[in-house]
Amino acid sequence: xxxxxxxxxxxxxxxxxxxxxxxxxxxxxxxxxxxxxxxxxxxxxxxxxxxxxxxxxxxxxxxxxxxxxxxxxxxxxxxxxxxxxxxxxxxxxxxxxxxxxxxxxxxxxxxxxxxxxxxxxxxxxxxxxxxxxxxxxxxxxxxxxxxxxxxxxxxxxxxxxxxxxxxxxxxxxxxxxxxxxxxxxxxxxxxxxxxxxxxxxxxxxxxxxxxxxxxxxxxxxxxxxxxxxxxxxxxxxxxxxxxxxxxxxxxxxxxxxxxxxxxxxxxxxxxxxxxxxxxxxxxxxxxxxxxxxxxxxxxxxxxxxxxxxxxxxxxxxxxxx
Amino acid sequence: xxxxxxxxxxxxxxxxxxxxxxxxxxxxxxxxxxxxxxxxxxxxxxxxxxxxxxxxxxxxxxxxxxxxxxxxxxxxxxxxxxxxxxxxxxxxxxxxxxxxxxxxxxxxxxxxxxxxxxxxxxxxxxxxxxxxxxxxxxxxxxxxxxxxxxxxxxxxxxxxxxxxxxxxxxxxxxxxxxxxxxxxxxxxxxxxxxxxxxxxxxxxxxxxxxxxxxxxxxxxxxxxxxxxxxxxxxxxxxxxxxxxxxxxxxxxxxxxxxxxxxxxxxxxxxxxxxxxxxxxxxxxxxxxxxxxxxxxxxxxxxxxxxxxxxxxxxxxxxxxxxxxxxxxxxxxxxxxxxxxxxxxxxxxxxxxxxxxxxxxxxxxxxxxxxxxxxxxxxxxxxxxxxxxxxxxxxxxxxxxxxxxxxxxxxxxxxxxxxxxxxxxxxxxxxxxxxxxxxxxxxxxxxxxxxxxxxxxxxxxxxxxxxxxxxxxxxxxxxxxxxxxxxxxxxxxxxxxxxxxxxxxxxxxxxxxxxxxxxxxxxxxxxxxxxxxxxxxxxxxxxxxxxxxxxxxxxxxxxxxxxxxxxxxxxxxxxxxxxxxxxxxxxxxxxxxxxxxxxxxxxxxxxxxxxxxxxxxxxxxxxxxxxxxxxxxxxxxxxxxx
Ligand SMILES: Cc1ncc(C[n+]2csc(CCOP(=O)(O)OP(=O)(O)O)c2C)c(N)n1
Ligand code: SF4
Ligand SMILES: [Mg+2]
Numbered sequence: 001x002x003x004x005x006x007x008x009x010x011x012x013x014x015x016x017x018x019x020x021x022x023x024x025x026x027x028x029x030x031x032x033x034x035x036x037x038x039x040x041x042x043x044x045x046x047x048x049x050x051x052x053x054x055x056x057x058x059x060x061x062x063x064x065x066x067x068x069x070x071x072x073x074x075x076x077x078x079x080x081x082x083x084x085x086x087x088x089x090x091x092x093x094x095x096x097x098x099x100x101x102x103x104x105x106x107x108x109x110x111x112x113x114x115x116x117x118x119x120x121x122x123x124x125x126x127x128x129x130x131x132x133x134x135x136x137x138x139x140x141x142x143x144x145x146x147x148x149x150x151x152x153x154x155x156x157x158x159x160x161x162x163x164x165x166x167x168x169x170x171x172x173x174x175x176x177x178x179x180x181x182x183x184x185x186x187x188x189x190x191x192x193x194x195x196x197x198x199x200x201x202x203x204x205x206x207x208x209x210x211x212x213x214x215x216x217x218x219x220x221x222x223x224x225x226x227x228x229x230x231x232x233x234x235x236x237x238x239x240x241x242x243x244x245x246x247x248x249x250x251x252x253x254x255x256x257x258x259x260x261x262x263x264x265x266x267x268x269x270x271x272x273x274x275x276x277x278x279x280x281x282x283x284x285x286x287x288x289x290x291x292x293x294x295x296x297x298x299x300x301x302x303x304x305x306x307x308x309x310x311x312x313x314x315x316x317x318x319x320x321x
Numbered sequence: 322x323x324x325x326x327x328x329x330x331x332x333x334x335x336x337x338x339x340x341x342x343x344x345x346x347x348x349x350x351x352x353x354x355x356x357x358x359x360x361x362x363x364x365x366x367x368x369x370x371x372x373x374x375x376x377x378x379x380x381x382x383x384x385x386x387x388x389x390x391x392x393x394x395x396x397x398x399x400x401x402x403x404x405x406x407x408x409x410x411x412x413x414x415x416x417x418x419x420x421x422x423x424x425x426x427x428x429x430x431x432x433x434x435x436x437x438x439x440x441x442x443x444x445x446x447x448x449x450x451x452x453x454x455x456x457x458x459x460x461x462x463x464x465x466x467x468x469x470x471x472x473x474x475x476x477x478x479x480x481x482x483x484x485x486x487x488x489x490x491x492x493x494x495x496x497x498x499x500x501x502x503x504x505x506x507x508x509x510x511x512x513x514x515x516x517x518x519x520x521x522x523x524x525x526x527x528x529x530x531x532x533x534x535x536x537x538x539x540x541x542x543x544x545x546x547x548x549x550x551x552x553x554x555x556x557x558x559x560x561x562x563x564x565x566x567x568x569x570x571x572x573x574x575x576x577x578x579x580x581x582x583x584x585x586x587x588x589x590x591x592x593x594x595x596x597x598x599x600x601x602x603x604x605x606x607x608x609x610x611x612x613x614x615x616x617x618x619x620x621x622x623x624x625x626x627x628x629x630x631x632x633x634x635x636x637x638x639x640x641x642x643x644x645x646x647x648x649x650x651x652x653x654x655x656x657x658x659x660x661x662x663x664x665x666x667x668x669x670x671x672x673x674x675x676x677x678x679x680x681x682x683x684x685x686x687x688x689x690x691x692x693x694x695x696x697x698x699x700x701x702x703x704x705x706x707x708x709x710x711x712x713x714x715x716x717x718x719x720x721x722x723x724x725x726x727x728x729x730x731x732x733x734x735x736x737x738x739x740x741x742x743x744x745x746x747x748x749x750x751x752x753x754x755x756x757x758x759x760x761x762x763x764x765x766x767x768x769x770x771x772x773x774x775x776x777x778x779x780x781x782x783x784x785x786x787x788x789x790x791x792x793x794x795x796x797x798x799x800x801x802x803x804x805x806x807x808x809x810x811x812x813x814x815x816x817x818x819x820x821x822x823x824x825x826x827x828x829x830x831x832x833x834x835x836x837x838x839x840x841x842x843x844x845x846x847x848x849x850x851x852x853x854x855x856x857x858x859x860x861x862x863x864x865x866x867x868x869x870x871x872x873x874x875x876x877x878x879x880x881x882x883x884x885x886x887x888x889x890x891x892x893x894x895x896x897x898x899x900x901x902x903x904x905x906x907x908x909x910x911x912x913x914x915x916x917x918x919x920x921x922x923x924x925x926x927x928x929x930x931x932x933x934x935x936x937x938x939x940x941x942x943x944x945x946x947x948x949x950x951x952x953x954x955x956x957x958x959x960x961x962x
């Protein structure tokens with residue numbers, strides 16, 4: 001059965017984002033990606049944190065786990081580790097993933113579980129009414145801020161790169177086709193994949209707006225807006241590490257690329273390395289049946305309803321007589 | 322019944338092998354058919370600060386430690402200073418002869434407040450300033466002192482081994498003291514040697530070196546100390562199989578038995594040993610196919626509880642293990658698990674608190690915290706074990722409770738249990754039933770619409786694991802409707818709250834009384850002790866001692882904290898003249914809960930919050946004062962360095 005994006009919609013749940021919110025685009029991109037990947041709803045678990053973006057799983061027909069502020073990744077890790085056959089996609093806001101959940105973000109990179117994490121970067125804390133998020137630039141004063149932002153921003157892709165994510169990409173909420181393709185690549189990637197999705201928040205972020213990304217403020221002679229976004233593909237960017245010898249070079253080049261902002265903002269895959277063994281591969285070395293009989297699928301019981309465990313290996317060590 | 326026992330103690334700086342020596346001592350006694358109760362005390366420090374270990378030995382089962390020490394093996398001067406007065410008349414102290422001239426107040430590891438205390442003690446008893454002067458004082462109390470030139474013995478041993486650099490073998494001082502101890506106690510040398518070899522069995526040549534040191538010291542003491550040391554340890558022959566284990570190990574085994582297949586943790590004392598032990602034994606032997614427990618060291622306790630919850634949603638039985646500071650970080654996750662009806666298990670080893678508190682010491686001050694932790698109201702089950710055996714069975718049972726009722730379960734333990742070591746007949750586990758509660762599979766769901774939080778009479782909705790075909794559903798920390806989607810509707814809210822909360826009524830009805838309360842002593846007596854957790858052993862031993870003297874009282878151990886067995890406890894307390902609350906905290910928290918739940922206020926409190934567990938001796942003394950109407954309402958116990 002080939003499913004269509006509409007098969008991933010949830011009929012009776014109203015998507016309660018503000019009109020024009022970038023989250024609609026991301027939701028569509030996710031649904032399209034799932035359909036094109038040939039996945040069925042029950043094979044996917046979408047895990048989210050708290051924020052406007054955190055509500056997304058309720059609008060996507062697959063298992064949805066809407067967790068706590070900042071904690072999407074730990075839940076996702078538990079789910080994926082216990083049942084590695086599941087396709088796990090974690091999502092959340094920029095505050096969620098890079099503020100309160102930053103520690104989990106860094107450690108998810110180190111662990112390299114084979115899953116995907118999408119951050120909705122809107123520069124603000126949407127659901128709490130527009131405070132500065134960790135990605136908002138210094139001295140910028142979005143609508144709801146009483147004073148300009150006093151902090152430097154984090155660099156989401158840069159942080160992913162140095163934390164050990166083996167796939168790092170950026171896309172844009174209103175370029176749904178590009179977004180869909182990027183999410184597909186992230187899901188298909190073997191290892192921990194990170195997608196930073198630039199997401200206009202028309203209600204609170206009056207700086208990095210849809211018009212700003214589209215370059216409405218910088219029209220050419222013919223009156224055509226000059227989009228600030230450009231695709232890495234188009235400049236022949238090759239993110240794939242094919243040999244460990246080129247890993248450091250490619251990682252550093254990607255890091256350098258993340259410095260571009262303002263008039264030219266690259267989107268696309270910055271870095272990809274499938275040479276790194278994933279958590280699943282590392283653990284399978286110790287427990288060879290991990291993938292065929294993971295924790296979620298183990299029987300625990302014998303035919304009489306008793307625990308199937310023989311404690312001999314423990315008891316033998318402890319015996320005194 | 323008065324238990325005859327020998328209390329052996331080793332003390333020395335951390336890192337000098339006190340634990341290893343004690344383990345050897347305990348094992349050797351176990352090999353000789355004897356019962357052992359071991360208790361471990363240590364600082365939050367890696368090398369240098371004082372630690373000690375008791376091994377109490379008897380032909381009868383032991384439940385706790387006592388104050389009196391029969392033989393003290395001092396690795397260093399500080400041990401003499403701290404524990405000399407615990408050694409009874411006709412007991413003995415093994416001491417390094419090189420330390421005899423050490424000036425007590427010059428011992429660098431003694432904290433100033435302790436120096437003030439001993440300064441006073443020295444003045445009052447006109448003690449001189451050296452270790453030797455102190456030991457003279459002990460001798461006057463009829464304590465035998467056995468000075469041993471540790472260094473000279475090591476040099477002799479080094480010669481036998483062909484090791485010239487003595488610094489390479491100073492670690493063996495601990496084994497020397499075991500050889501000397503067993504010689505003085507006239508204990509079977511072969512069993513001591515076997516325990517040494519078994520303890521070091523994974524270390525190759527080191528096992529033989531230690532065995533040689535053990536034997537050398539044994540011979541030395543037999544030749545040197547001809548005076549008649551009264552205490553004897555004699556092996557007996559037994560037919561049953563026994564094990565010697567710690568609380569941490571019992572919990573780990575219980576978990577595996579109970580089906581735990583994912584354990585998450587962030588390192589913390591005294592919980593981490595359990596997770597490390599599990600990881601070391603990750604591949605399991607089963608009667609079916611290949612199984613293993615996946616142990617994940619997370620980045621913090623927030624990740625620990627939430628990833629355990631995530632794992633639980635997939636159908637793996639999952640747990641996390643921690644102590645107070647870690648649980649503090651887990652509280653939001655606990656609330657989520659309660660709201661989303663997640664069967665996650667939290668193994669909670671209390672330690673000295675608040676804050677970092679007494680990180681390696683004992684405490685029971687988190688009772689009220691675990692009962693109420695988490696914002697909002699949601700059902701949880703709390704089971705508190707009282708000894709190592711209960712640790713084992715409860716650690717398995719909690720998974721049944723969690724899955725059957727779809728609630729987070731807290732298995733409440735403490736440092737005293739975690740770190741004590743005891744001999745037991747091998748636990749019987751062949752008939753341990755696994756009850757996974759109501760679970761629907763792909764087949765059950767075919768052609769049906771599934772709602773994860775369906776309203777039912779009992780409040781329990783059939784569960785479907787993430788990944789099950791035909792069973793797509795949602796979870797959220799928000800209030801939700803039956804599908805698991807966010808809902809703020811008042812009518813739905815009311816029904817959901819009631820659905821969740823009423824599951825506890827079912828727990829109350831279905832859990833057997835023996836899992837809620839333990840009854841000991843004379844229930845008809847006019848006095849009753851109420852307690853929970855690790856004081857159990859000392860209380861039972863104390864009650865037995867008092868009974869010998871005609872002082873009768875009952876003891877009710879409260880095992881299930883939530884749902885609280887209010888009705889049963891009310892019945893127990895009816896018409897009692899004295900209700901005595903015993904626990905390791907300042908406020909008498911269990912007493913407060915009993916009052917709140919039953920309206921009965923305990924009229925006596927026996928409390929301890931020094932970080933050291935109560936001994937039988939202390940509890941006996943305190944209870945005797947109560948029963949003979951000489952006690953204050955509140956007695957605070959102090960024993961232990
Ligand atoms: C522990 C905790 N602290 C604070 C909040 C309040 N809170 C809800 S959403 C949010 C910020 C959301 O911002 P972001 O993660 O960027 O998501 P967005 O709404 O922008 O999609 C905060 C602080 C919370 N839910 N939990
Ligand atoms: S506040 Fe911003 S992020 Fe939130 S729904 Fe509205 S537009 Fe979207
Ligand atoms: Mg945001």
